[in-house]
Amino acid sequence: MVELVTGHANKAHATAEQAAGLNAGILGLDDYVLDVHDKFKITVVSANKVTIGTGELVMQGRHVSQGTPEDLIVTNGSQGQKRNDLIVCRYAKGSQNIESAKLVVVRGTPTTGTPTDPALNTTSPLDGGTTYDMPLYRIPLDGITIGTPVALFNVLKPMSDVWDSLTQRSTTWRVPYSSDSILLTRIGDICFMGGNVKFNNSGQNNYTKAQEKLPEGYRPVTANTPVAVFGGETTFICYGGANGTVTMLGNPNSAYAGCTGVWRTADPMPAA
Structure with a gap:
């Protein structure tokens, strides 16, 4: 009953x-x-x-x-x-x-x-x-x-932690050697980089420091984390650090390229 x-x-x-x-x-x-x-x-x-x-x-x-x-x-x-x-x-x-x-x-x-x-x-x-x-x-x-x-x-873990793990934020990031930006997304403590760009210049890089930095809220936990790996008619990788610094390896080769990257962050969640 x-x-x-x-x-x-x-x-x-x-x-x-x-x-x-x-x-x-x-x-x-x-x-x-x-x-x-x-x-x-x-x-x-x-x-x-x-x-x-x-x-x-x-x-x-x-x-x-x-x-x-x-x-x-x-x-x-x-x-x-x-x-x-x-x-x-x-x-x-x-x-x-x-x-x-x-x-x-x-x-x-x-x-x-x-x-x-x-x-x-x-x-x-x-x-x-x-x-x-x-x-x-x-x-x-x-x-x-x-x-x-x-x-x-x-x-x-409490429900507040579960909520944080499902919270999503997005922004864009200006790519070195290009006037294009690509989508940067965070879900919980996992960040994703992806998109297509056209590189405007060439230049060989051997862990060269870029002018561009990763925004707060999306920075990797450890140094030398590959955050953007470009493929196509180029071999070009951007590595990120916990302070937002980006270093570059390879040559963008003035090419059209696709990008992917996944990493974990310990930054506070960005405001909506």
Whole structure:
């Protein structure tokens, strides 16, 4: 039977199960750490203790919050043996359908060979599971030494980041050795150069600095990034730098030429 959840029913009727179903439908059926607070950052305190920082996560639609850092004890390792432990966020449904979540260290099996991760509870509560583990970190132990923890979770970026990745801007760029301009487009942090030009002059270039510069908002992350590769009856390449400087290689040969280029930028998005 259909039920209106986000509406007044003159009684308590919205359930945690319904909220979890909505979260899973919007965010997906995977498990995510949200991009806020410490994002459950781990700090190794000693040979048998780690601290997990603050954070928010969503596991199978269930929202779990850690408002203060928490210390966890790792069982001491043994000389001459290796072991993988896993730090997980464990969901549990107990008697009277009371649900809870806590951080747990799941101990692996010591071995003199290559250690494997311990088994986890993987039946989703959305499918009726009463215990479910979301892995956060692998803790490798070699003898009595704790190695570098390995993060096992994905960080879910906010909608503002998704919006930025889809935002589009365009401008034109005047080409060296030509009175023509070509289209320069940016979508998210990816820039595209393309078009046709007629070069007015010739001249051999060996990484010669051009007078023209790339506009702010479209400049590549690293130096010597090919931003405009011209083909046709010429071999001529323009390389861009993070400060907008353009260097040239080859000879435009007074030719008609097509251009292409794709690169990544870290510049702020230009205004509309």
